[in-house]
Amino acid sequence: MASVIEGIKNMALGTPVHVCEVQGDDAGQGTEQAPYKTVAKALEHPSVGEGNIVVRKSTEEGYQPIAKTALKKAQKLFEANQKKAQKLAAAAADSAAAEEKKLEEAKKIVITEDASLPAAKKIRIRDGEKHRGERVKVSGWLHRHRSQGKDLMFLVLRDGTGYLQCVLNGKLCQTYDAITLIRESTVTVYGVLQVVPEGKKAPGGHELKVDYWEIIGKAPGGTEAFDNKFNTETSPDILLDQRHLVIRGETASNVLKMRALVLKAFREYFDSRQVTEVTPPLMVQTQVEGGSTLFEFNYYGESAYLTQSSQLYLETCLASLGDVYCMAESFRAEKSHTRRHLSEFTHIEGELAFIDFEDLLTFLEDMIVTVMERVTSDPLGAEILKELNPNFVAPKKPFRRMAYSDAIKWLNDHGIKKDVLDADGTKIGEADYEFGEDIPEAPERKMTDAIGEPILLCKFPAEIKSFYMKRCGDDRRLTESVDVLMPNVGEIVGGSMRITDLAELAAGFEREGIDGKPYYWYTDQRKYGTCEHGGFGLGLERFLAWLLNRYTVREVCLYPRFMGRCQP
Ligand code: 4AD
Numbered sequence: 001m002a003s004v005i006e007g008i009k010n011m012a013l014g015t016p017v018h019v020c021e022v023q024g025d026d027a028g029q030g031t032e033q034a035p036y037k038t039v040a041k042a043l044e045h046p047s048v049g050e051g052n053i054v055v056r057k058s059t060e061e062g063y064q065p066i067a068k069t070a071l072k073k074a075q076k077l078f079e080a081n082q083k084k085a086q087k088l089a090a091a092a093a094d095s096a097a098a099e100e101k102k103l104e105e106a107k108k109i110v111i112t113e114d115a116s117l118p119a120a121k122k123i124r125i126r127d128g129e130k131h132r133g134e135r136v137k138v139s140g141w142l143h144r145h146r147s148q149g150k151d152l153m154f155l156v157l158r159d160g161t162g163y164l165q166c167v168l169n170g171k172l173c174q175t176y177d178a179i180t181l182i183r184e185s186t187v188t189v190y191g192v193l194q195v196v197p198e199g200k201k202a203p204g205g206h207e208l209k210v211d212y213w214e215i216i217g218k219a220p221g222g223t224e225a226f227d228n229k230f231n232t233e234t235s236p237d238i239l240l241d242q243r244h245l246v247i248r249g250e251t252a253s254n255v256l257k258m259r260a261l262v263l264k265a266f267r268e269y270f271d272s273r274q275v276t277e278v279t280p281p282l283m284v285q286t287q288v289e290g291g292s293t294l295f296e297f298n299y300y301g302e303s304a305y306l307t308q309s310s311q312l313y314l315e316t317c318l319a320s321l322g323d324v325y326c327m328a329e330s331f332r333a334e335k336s337h338t339r340r341h342l343s344e345f346t347h348i349e350g351e352l353a354f355i356d357f358e359d360l361l362t363f364l365e366d367m368i369v370t371v372m373e374r375v376t377s378d379p380l381g382a383e384i385l386k387e388l389n390p391n392f393v394a395p396k397k398p399f400r401r402m403a404y405s406d407a408i409k410w411l412n413d414h415g416i417k418k419d420v421l422d423a424d425g426t427k428i429g430e431a432d433y434e435f436g437e438d439i440p441e442a443p444e445r446k447m448t449d450a451i452g453e454p455i456l457l458c459k460f461p462a463e464i465k466s467f468y469m470k471r472c473g474d475d476r477r478l479t480e481s482v483d484v485l486m487p488n489v490g491e492i493v494g495g496s497m498r499i500t501d502l503a504e505l506a507a508g509f510e511r512e513g514i515d516g517k518p519y520y521w522y523t524d525q526r527k528y529g530t531c532e533h534g535g536f537g538l539g540l541e542r543f544l545a546w547l548l549n550r551y552t553v554r555e556v557c558l559y560p561r562f563m564g565r566c567q568p
Contacts, residue, residue, distance in 0.1 A: 015047055015052065016032075016052050016053070016054045016063070017030040017036070017042045017045045017047065017048050017052055017053050017054070018030055018031060018032050018035035018036065018042075018054055018055075018063060019035055019036045019037070019038065019039050019041075019042050019053060019054070019055045019056075019066075020035040020036075020037070020055075020056050020059075020063075021037065021038075021055065021056065021057050021058075022056075022057070022058055022059055023035070023059065024036050024037035024038075025037055026038055026041040030042055030045045032063070038074075039053060039055065039066060039070065039071065039074035040074050040077050040078045040081065042074075043074060043075060043078045044078075051065055051066075053065070053066040053071065054066065055070070102179070103176060103179070103180070106174060106175055106176040106178075106179050107176045109171055109174050109175045109176070110175070111171055111172060111175055111212060111213075112212070113190060113211075113212040114211060114212065117135060117211060118134075118135045119135070120135045120136055120137035120190045120191075121134060121135070121136050121137065122136070122137050122138075122139075123136045123137070123138060124138075124159055124161045124162075125138060125140065125157065125158075125159045125161045125162035125163065125164045125204070126161035126162045127161075128162070128164060128193055128204050128206060129204060129205075129206070131193055132193045132194070132195060132206055133192065133193065133194075134192065134193065135190065135191065135192050135211075136190070136191070136192070136193060136208070137188060137189070137190045138157060138159065138164055138166075138188070138189055138208065139159065139186065139187070139188040139189075139216065140157035140158050140159035140160075140164070140186065140187070141157065141158045141159070141184055141185070141186055141248065142155060142156075142157065142158075142181065142182070142183055142184060142185045142186070142187060142219075143156040143157060143158040143163060143183070144156045144183060145181060145183070147173065150173075150174065151169060151170055151173065151174075152167070152168070152169060152173065153167075153168040153169075153172070153173035153178060154166070154167060154168075155168065155181075155187070155189070155210075156203070157187065157189065158248075160253075162203060162204060163203040163204075164203065164204070164207075164208060165196075165202035165203060165206075165207040165208070166189050166191070166207065166208040166210050166213075167207055167208065167209055167210060168210045168213065169210075172210055172211075172212070172213060177214075177215045180218075180221075181215075182218060182219045182220070182221045182225060182226075183219060183225070183226050183227060184219035184226040184248065185215060185216075185217060185218045185219045186215070186216035186217040187213055187214065187215050187216060188213065188214050188216060189208055189210050189212075189213040190210065190211055190212040190213060191208045191209045191210040191211045191212070192208070192209050192211070193206050193207070193208055193209075194206060194207060194208075194209055226245060226248075229242050229245055230242050230245070230246065236554075240554075240560065240565060241568070243559055243568060244568055247558070251388070252555075254384045254387060254388055255388070255544070255548060255550070255555065255556050256558060257380065257384060258375075258381065258384045258385075258388070258544065258547070258548060259540070259544055259556060259558075261375055261378055261380065261381045261384075262371065262375060262540065262543065262544060262547070263327060263346075263540070265370075265371040265374035265375050265378075266325075266327065266348055266367075266371055267327070268374060269367055269370050269371050269374070270325045270350065272370075273323070273363075274322070274323065275322075275323040275324060275325050275350060275352070276317075276321045276322065276323065276324050276325070277324070277325055277326060277327075278313070278314065278317050278321065278324050278325070278326050279326060279328065280307070280310040280313035280314065280326055280328060281307070281313070282306060282307045282310075282328060282329060282331075283297075283299065283304055283305075283306065283307070284304065284305055284306075284307045285299075285302070285303070285304050285305065285518060286305075286312065286518055286519055286522070287305065287308060287514065288307070288308045288309040288311055288312055288466065288468075289308045289309055289332070289466055290308075290466070290512070292333075293308060293332040293333045293334060294306075294308065294333060295331045295332075295333050295343070305331075306331035307328075307330055307331060308330055308331065308332055309330050309347060309349065309537055310326050310328050310330070310347065310349050311349055311351065311468075311535060311537065312468075312519070312522045313326075314326060314349055314350070314351035314535060315351055315498060315522065315525055315533065315535070316521060316522065316524075316525055317351070318351060318353040318525070318531065318533055319353075319525065319528070319529065322353060323350070323351065323352045323353060324350070324351050325348065325349060325350040325351070326347075326348075326349050327346060327347070327348050327349075327540075328346070328347060328349075329344055329345070329346060329347065330344075330345055330346075330347035330537070331343060331344050332345075334562070334563065335563060336563070337562065337563060337564075338441060339545075339551060339552040339553065340441065340489060340490065340491075340539075340541075340542055340545065340552070340553050341553070341562065342541060342553055342554070342557065342560060342561055342562050343561040343562050343563065343566075344561040345539050345540065345541050345553070345557075346539075346540035346541065347537050347538070347539065347540070348537070348538040348539075348540055348543075349535060349536065349537045349538070350363075350367075350535050350536055351533060351534075351535035352533060352534060352535060353531050353532075353533045354531050354532060354533065355497075355532060355533065355534055356497070356532060356534075357458075357480040357482075357497050357534065359534075360480075360482065360495060360496075360497060360534040360535075360536070361401070361456055361458070361482060364399075364456065364482065364484055364493060364495065364536060365395075365397050365398060365399045365454075365456070366397065368395060368399075368454070368484070369394070369395055369396065369397050372394045372395065372547075373394070375547075376394060384548075385547070385548075388548045388549065389547065389548050389549040391549075392547065392549070395453070395454045399453070399454040399455065399456045399484070400451065400453055400454065400455050400456070401455075401456045401458060402455050402456070402457050402458065403457075403458055403459050404439075404457060404458065404459050404460045404461065404478070405435055405459070407439060407444075407447060407457055408433050408434070408435055408437075408439070410447055411432075411433045411439070411443050411447060412432045412433060414446075414447070414450070416433075416443045416446055416447065417430035417431060417432060417433075418430065418431055418432075418433055418437075418440075418443070435461070436461050436463060436464070437464070438464045441490060444485065444490045444491065445488075445489075445490045447485075448485040448486065448487050448488075448489075448490055449487050449488065451487075452487050453487070454484060454485065454486055454487075455484070455485040456482050456483075456484055457482065457483045457484075457485055457491075458480075458481065458482045459472060459475075459478040459479065459480070459481065460478065460479055460481045460483075461477055461478060461479070462476075462477065462478065462479050462511075463511075465479050465481050465496070466496075466512070467505075467508035467509055467511060467512040467514060468496070468498050468499055468505070468508060469481050469496040469497070469498070469499065469508075470496065470497040470498055470499050470500070470534075471499075471504075479496060479497075480496055480497035480534070481494075481495070481496035481497075482494075482495050482496065482536070483495075484538075486542075486543075486546040487546070488545070488546055488549060489542050489545050489546040490542075491542070492538060492539055492542040492543050492546060493536050493537065493538045493539075494536065494537055495534065495535060495536025495537065496534060496535075496536075497532065497533070497534035498533055498534055498535070499526075500526060500530045500531065500532055500533070501526065501530070502523060502526045502527060502530075505523060505526060506523075539553075540556075541553035541556050541557055544556035
């Protein structure tokens with residue numbers, strides 16, 4: 001190949017190729033308007049010729065023909081770079097050819113299931129222990145894998161019930177599918193489950209000695225590969241965009257498994273106390289917890305809302321079914337981002353007939369303690385808890401009871417102040433909390449964390465609570481209401497006794513500026529045989545955030561909904 005210098009010498013003098021060492025860019029065109037940055041780049045220009053490279057070293061000076069020595073130096077560099085690039089290209093081509101050959105060879109290796117072996121029994125990973133020594137067949141997603149030389153490969157499969165280590169030997173790890181295997185592909189493996197040798201570790205204490213396997217669905221590689229979708233540095237927003245993939249990870253799937261276990265434990269608890277499950281409508285035309293958080297929508301031309309709470313419907317069921325509960329979604333248009341607020345959450349609500357306030361408090365602490373006993377005595381529950389919140393201490397009965405007025409005093413005694421703001425919302429000072437004020441999230445959390453145990457915070461003033469709450473007999477300013485507060489989260493339950501008297505309920509509607517007419521089906525409960533009753537709502541996500549020590553309730557949702565996010 002003729003040298004570049006000779007090539008240049010042979011070329012006729014052409015249009016100048018511009019190089020500006022201060023403002024140029026090697027992505028430019030070599031023109032005066034878009035000069036290159038380096039002479040080496042100019043040498044690649046199609047019309048470069050001896051003497052037609054012009055250079056400027058500062059914007060003040062004009063373009064000058066390149067000095068001979070500078071040109072020589074650049075040409076040397078250019079040639080060296082060319083050679084390096086050619087070498088690299090040749091090496092890449094060789095390795096691609098070798099890889100191609102390896103793949104072609106691998107394609108010739110065909111594995112078949114040995115018909116003389118006993119038929120494999122289809123099992124789920126969690127049932128593995130019962131089937132040790134038997135020939136089984138397991139299908140799942142490739143959680144991770146590694147090869148050790150040409151003849152040994154370890155796969156860890158995931159099927160939602162657990163993880164299974166599989167060992168592949170010889171031809172089994174030399175097939176085309178084996179050497180191109182990619183994380184998150186689905187596979188079926190056949191073989192015998194064996195206890196892992198002394199000193200070795202594997203999930204469940206055993207591994208599958210694979211005698212045959214097949215691929216079901218390949219996952220993509222390259223930039224589309226699962227491992228390239230996110231990592232520990234990825235921002236929370238992108239993680240939420242990729243939530244459908246994130247939930248395949250160990251932490252997220254453990255959280256979701258715990259979610260299912262907790263729901264099951266609540267169902268079992270209610271069942272054991274003869275409380276009947278109902279499924280109330282979620283599209284409603286009444287409010288429960290104040291108009292400011294209602295999600296309104298067009299219901300065949302009429303205005304309707306997504307329910308804030310199923311409480312009112314539960315109350316109507318008492319005379320039909322006795323004590324009732326539901327586990328349904330509730331919706332709140334919360335216009336702020338906090339660690340514990342969602343736009344959609346799973347609300348576990350119960351309503352109990354012929355009880356008094358003390359019965360309600362006793363039921364709540366018994367429910368929480370019993371649910372926790374069920375969760376921790378379940379092997380999977382205990383395993384997940386150990387993994388995600390090893391320091392968890394199960395609460396004991398009775399819970400500490402604290403009056404709202406004492407909480408106000410506690411805050412003031414401990415120097416926890418409220419911000420005083422001017423008309424523009426700028427902080428201009430601090431002041432004590434006063435009786436009658438709502439206790440916001442931050443001070444409530446500070447108090448709960450400092451006390452460090454569950455609190456039944458009782459008897460809130462009527463003015464800061466909902467229209468339906470029964471007033472206390474001994475102090476009409478207060479209501480028979482309760483919030484259950486847990487360390488690290490704050491309020492996880494809101495409950496109360498309900499007004500039983502029609503006239504008092506009407507006054508409650510009036511106080512809140514609600515027209516009582518559309519609530520006839522609710523008020524009728526007082527008309528057609530009233531009874532003392534009360535109930536509660538527990539936010540499942542807050543309960544889980546407490547139980548699993550998660551920073552925010554968003555981490556314990558399947559697909560969280562909050563202001564600014566309604567997908568995937
Ligand atoms: O205190 P709340 O608003 O009470 C009610 O809705 C009653 N009607 C329930 C009843 O008596 N049947 O809400 C009850 C619980 C809260 O303690 C909290 O755990 C949860 O529901 N919650 C939320 N969770 C996540 N995001 C939100 N925006 C929530 N709002 C309430």
